[in-house]
Amino acid sequence: MSENVIKEAIAEQKMRCPKCKKPIQKYEKFMETIDAVRDGFNVIEVDSRASRVTLTCGNADCEWKERTEYWAEYID
Numbered sequence: 001m002s003e004n005v006i007k008e009a010i011a012e013q014k015m016r017c018p019k020c021k022k023p024i025q026k027y028e029k030f031m032e033t034i035d036a037v038r039d040g041f042n043v044i045e046v047d048s049r050a051s052r053v054t055l056t057c058g059n060a061d062c063e064w065k066e067r068t069e070y071w072a073e074y075i076d
């Protein structure tokens with residue numbers, strides 16, 4: 001469900017670009033870091049919050065872009 005958190009934070013302009021302080025406009029390449037541990041037939045999913053995403057500021061004159069697992073830090 002963490003992709004929805006990112007989606008909502010961007011929609012509500014709560015995700016801030018650390019460079020220009022304006023709301024981040026978009027994200028892409030969302031990936032759950034599936035640290036699934038396969039142990040025989042048992043699959044244990046480890047920490048679904050460890051999702052990696054590429055954030056793009058998208059505001060004029062700002063080139064900020066970052067691929068991060070720590071996107072939650074950019075939410076106000």
Ligand SMILES: [Zn+2]
Binds near residue numbers: 018020057059064
């Ligand atoms: Zn920016």
